[in-house]
Amino acid sequence: MKQEFIVIREKETAARVQNSSVNAVRIKDIVKKAVRVYENGKIGISGAIGDIGEDALVKGAVENLTAGIDYPYPLTGNNKDHRSYNDKAVSSEELLEMAESILATLQKEYPDFSFSETIASYGMEVEMRNTEGLDLKYSDAICYLGLLLKEKKTANLFDGFISCDGRQFDLNKFWDITRPVLEAYRTPVALPPGDTLPIISFDTSGPLGFLAKSLNGERYATGSSLFTGKMEQQLFNEKVSLEINRNPIFSPKPFFDMEGVVLKDDRYPLIAGGKLVNVFTDKKTAAQYNLPHTGAAAGEYDDMPGLAASWNSPIPLRFQSDSTDLRAALKGQLAVLVISSSGGDFTPDGSFAAPVQVSLLFDGEKLLGKLPEFTMRSHLNKMLGQDYIGTFDNNILYLGDLPNQLQGYYMTIMR
Amino acid sequence: MFKFPQGLYVDVRIEETFDTKISFKKENLEEQKIRTNKGAFIRVFDGNRWYYSSITNVEDIQEHIDTLAKMATPDPNILQHPIVKAFEVNRDTLIQHDQDSVTDISVQQKQELMESYLALITDPAIVHHTSYYVDNKTIKSIYSSKGTAITFDKQTCGIRLTLELACGENKDQVTVSKAATNFAGIQGQEDFITEEINKSVTFTRDAEPVVPGEYTILLSPEATGVFTHESFGHKSESDFMVGDETMRKEWALGKAIGQELLTIIDDGGEPGSGYTPYDDEGTKSRKTEIISKGILTGRLHSTATSAALEEPLTGNARSINFEFEPIVRMTTTYIAKGNRPLADIVADIKEGIFVETIKHGSGMSTFTIAPARAYKIEQGRITTPLKISVITGSVFEALAEVDAVSSEYQLMTFVGGGCGKMEQWPLPIGFGGPYTRVKKLKVQ
Numbered sequence: 001m002k003q004e005f006i007v008i009r010e011k012e013t014a015a016r017v018q019n020s021s022v023n024a025v026r027i028k029d030i031v032k033k034a035v036r037v038y039e040n041g042k043i044g045i046s047g048a049i050g051d052i053g054e055d056a057l058v059k060g061a062v063e064n065l066t067a068g069i070d071y072p073y074p075l076t077g078n079n080k081d082h083r084s085y086n087d088k089a090v091s092s093e094e095l096l097e098m099a100e101s102i103l104a105t106l107q108k109e110y111p112d113f114s115f116s117e118t119i120a121s122y123g124m125e126v127e128m129r130n131t132e133g134l135d136l137k138y139s140d141a142i143c144y145l146g147l148l149l150k151e152k153k154t155a156n157l158f159d160g161f162i163s164c165d166g167r168q169f170d171l172n173k174f175w176d177i178t179r180p181v182l183e184a185y186r187t188p189v190a191l192p193p194g195d196t197l198p199i200i201s202f203d204t205s206g207p208l209g210f211l212a213k214s215l216n217g218e219r220y221a222t223g224s225s226l227f228t229g230k231m232e233q234q235l236f237n238e239k240v241s242l243e244i245n246r247n248p249i250f251s252p253k254p255f256f257d258m259e260g261v262v263l264k265d266d267r268y269p270l271i272a273g274g275k276l277v278n279v280f281t282d283k284k285t286a287a288q289y290n291l292p293h294t295g296a297a298a299g300e301y302d303d304m305p306g307l308a309a310s311w312n313s314p315i316p317l318r319f320q321s322d323s324t325d326l327r328a329a330l331k332g333q334l335a336v337l338v339i340s341s342s343g344g345d346f347t348p349d350g351s352f353a354a355p356v357q358v359s360l361l362f363d364g365e366k367l368l369g370k371l372p373e374f375t376m377r378s379h380l381n382k383m384l385g386q387d388y389i390g391t392f393d394n395n396i397l398y399l400g401d402l403p404n405q406l407q408g409y410y411m412t413i414m415r
Numbered sequence: 416m417f418k419f420p421q422g423l424y425v426d427v428r429i430e431e432t433f434d435t436k437i438s439f440k441k442e443n444l445e446e447q448k449i450r451t452n453k454g455a456f457i458r459v460f461d462g463n464r465w466y467y468s469s470i471t472n473v474e475d476i477q478e479h480i481d482t483l484a485k486m487a488t489p490d491p492n493i494l495q496h497p498i499v500k501a502f503e504v505n506r507d508t509l510i511q512h513d514q515d516s517v518t519d520i521s522v523q524q525k526q527e528l529m530e531s532y533l534a535l536i537t538d539p540a541i542v543h544h545t546s547y548y549v550d551n552k553t554i555k556s557i558y559s560s561k562g563t564a565i566t567f568d569k570q571t572c573g574i575r576l577t578l579e580l581a582c583g584e585n586k587d588q589v590t591v592s593k594a595a596t597n598f599a600g601i602q603g604q605e606d607f608i609t610e611e612i613n614k615s616v617t618f619t620r621d622a623e624p625v626v627p628g629e630y631t632i633l634l635s636p637e638a639t640g641v642f643t644h645e646s647f648g649h650k651s652e653s654d655f656m657v658g659d660e661t662m663r664k665e666w667a668l669g670k671a672i673g674q675e676l677l678t679i680i681d682d683g684g685e686p687g688s689g690y691t692p693y694d695d696e697g698t699k700s701r702k703t704e705i706i707s708k709g710i711l712t713g714r715l716h717s718t719a720t721s722a723a724l725e726e727p728l729t730g731n732a733r734s735i736n737f738e739f740e741p742i743v744r745m746t747t748t749y750i751a752k753g754n755r756p757l758a759d760i761v762a763d764i765k766e767g768i769f770v771e772t773i774k775h776g777s778g779m780s781t782f783t784i785a786p787a788r789a790y791k792i793e794q795g796r797i798t799t800p801l802k803i804s805v806i807t808g809s810v811f812e813a814l815a816e817v818d819a820v821s822s823e824y825q826l827m828t829f830v831g832g833g834c835g836k837m838e839q840w841p842l843p844i845g846f847g848g849p850y851t852r853v854k855k856l857k858v859q
Contacts, residue, residue: 016465016467016740018654018657018658019657019658022464023464023465024464024465024466024467024740025464025465025466025467025486026467026468026469026740027466027467027468027469027483028468028469028470028738029468029469029470029471030454030469030470030471030738031471031472032471045446045448047448047450048450048451048452049452049453049454049471050452050453050454050471050472050473051471051472064447064448067444067447067522068444069444069445069446069447070443114658114659117837117838118837118838148837150659152659152660152661153661154661155661155662155664155665155666155811156779156780157649157650157655157778157779157780158779213588218543219543219579219588222542222543222579223542223543223579223581224542224543224579224580224581224586224587224588225586226586228581302448302450303446303448304438304445304446304448306445308545340779342777342779342783343645343775343776343777343778343779343781343782343783343784343785343805343807344783344785344804344805345774345775345785345804345805346804347624347802347803347804348585348586348587348588348619348802349585349586349802351624351802351804352804353627353804353805353859354783354804354805355781355783355805355807357779357780357781373780373781375807375857375859377627377804377859414627414857414859
């Protein structure tokens, strides 16, 4: 009987912030374990939280074999890959000292705002090994600051964010961007004239989430994807390229999927030059529908691996950066930098609308002031087609040392 | 049970969970998972700062209490601290599901129920489907250094079908779901599931893009629930008001913010996914009228916010699980039913939109509702299905726009999803209410 073991260890120290002061300190020490057993083309899984002995989990997994769940696919094996991405994690003491220092500065220099939420350090280790020679280990630690900003003169729940995530916390760079951001929050400005404006966003999760539905190999093969039958067709602007990217440099998550697959260079192309070139698959989908296997198995530690990504473990899709000079791309036009756009959505055919609760006026380099609320509207095909401005490495607005991007499109504005 | 250190307030919450998940891809069994887990959350308060620990090895609770106590600064007068004084002391064992526990239903019975519903999926427009049965039974025990010692249970179970639809070029992914607090509550749902499938197929085939603009909106009980939760519910969570004079002034108790027909209630004692007989600080649940006949009359509180704002406890300190501290959250929140028949309300609408089901919502200064199924209302009749990205409104104005609530009324229980507040998502909540008419909202 073949056996596979997954162990996740998470440790966190979090300073919980209320009214610009540390109100609480939270320490987490969480262990999650799962065992999978494979026999006669069937799989059995058992999992538990806590430092449970592997023998008990193996026993549970063997019992689970009686459910008769098919898994006739070869296990990933013969691969030892141990990677550690941060050997100099911020300690709990350093974290608390840093949190107190940041908050003291915010209280002193920005008394017209109050700040709340979290400044934390988070460490994780994820192991996956099996009796076929698979031995993968990912360890990492990040420090993150996510503070809601509330203008004391408003009755809103909150009026903006400041954030910074990274393996090291560069306080100088943090203040170099946070001060102009906070000054911009203090400076109300009007939306530039025109029905269509360039919209720049840090957050590509909206388009990626919608694209993920149609790039899902199972939906593609069964006909419910918008892209069914469109392999090798030009879907978007020829600058647009999108890939599965499991390189933890970009996102602090394991470099392997939930079937232990490590991609060559940690990436797999799905859209290249605007053309659909692949859809994402796990072993089952690839075999069942005769599609290339792209190492996209997702799920919780004790789930059956599959394409149904959980909310905290989405398929790691990433646009490739395709442009370099945002200011030049704007051609002198002022843009809207979206800070918070919550609650919008795509219709099934790709129409998009979203309220923008918080945004800043931006010339491609400098932040010029805070804009009023408005609604933006477009369609996926336009956003990534004729109205696409580009995807840029974010070298302008420091959000921590995890490489991040800015993406831009022209969109219709409803004032 | 535990040795609580002197000069500090301490509470310990232990959560034992039983979960089942049985998943299918089309008619094929994909997963059959049964888990029992245990974790604990420990809080220590020294009058100045809280110290928390979340652990999975519950036998180490005492060790973690002692570790947190070393980080704190004991205060001999801790019992006189306003927050500590405000903590209720409850001693109770409230086990509701001894006789109908999901732990007593065999996995075969659960699987067979699911298979019986899968047999209803026959429409050729459904090109693929995935589905699951889930249940959860949680037993919580809360102990505090003031003497609280309570144990209670709660459970939900449900089914969820995710259907991939392709009607020519019109494609969609829709869900059909049913949940209850015991297994019997989700049996015999064939008619409901068949009707939901048929409505979804028709909608995908026939829906037209909406013409953006301002419309009168009629909300179903489900949509009313999301509207209430997002447009006002989050504003009633008082942690947003502590230390914020502008917020307190804007949302002062006694202020008129709606018409007399509008009453909004939060009730942790209501059975369902929001059931919270004691909150995660051990406070007994209350039925809180947040708005009474259009007047703001209450807010939702944790012990800390109750002490800070000098308002009564409401039992709304909740966490999503043992990994997090309790914060102010809703339980089951709803608009109280009205006295106008639905048919009468619809007949009044010359041009509007009926929102029947919802994908999601959000609630900042602008709240949003993303409909799943919505329809035109023309000359008092519900007609053509409409594709809508999002409906938006101002939380400061929307409640005043409510001008009719129906006598028909429904509260709902859910599996899958829940309410999110910063890092804590998803929290099971309940909602619903009557059919509700809002005079004017923006539709995109």
